[in-house]
Amino acid sequence: MDGIGDGTFDGEDLDLDALLWVRGADYLTGWRDATQAAAKLSDALTAAGVNKTGTKLRAATDANGSGVVRVELAATTARKVALLARVAAARWHQAG
Template identity: 45%
Template sequence: MDGDDDFGAELAASLDPDSWAWLPGVDYAAGWRVAKQAADELNNLLLACGVERPQLRAVADTDSRGGPVVRLEGVAEGWLSLEELLTLATHSWRELP
């Protein structure tokens, strides 16, 4: 326990069956393959920008209906690197005619 008085309430909220239950007949593998390709491409872009995988990485997943989902996971240093990259991209975008 982390000393949080609402631990039980948070745990109950995280047990939403729509977020983790697999439905019969749903092709989760197909959705995961699409997400995996997108995650790999994003990880390659992050690496090309100097963001190492231990700092921030894209992870393939699926939603409850088998749709592709890509999640970003990382430590504070990685998120700060992403913030810096997005700030630079925003400034570059504004300079376009």
């Protein structure tokens, strides 16, 4: 993960909106949820045969504490994921 305090933070990914904290928001639960979702997405990409070289999945939270997963893909990987999503959507619509 690229973030403040992990030794790889270079300032390029600094999101000032992400630094605003709302009193009472449960950021830890949101981050844990995002971490689990990122792991599931990573496993799904692997199962689909997607080459994850250069892929970054980052767990984070939004301003209200909800978990979010930030995804960075190489262009070739993004095209393959888009194709996989189209194929899955077509099968889903045919099954319904």
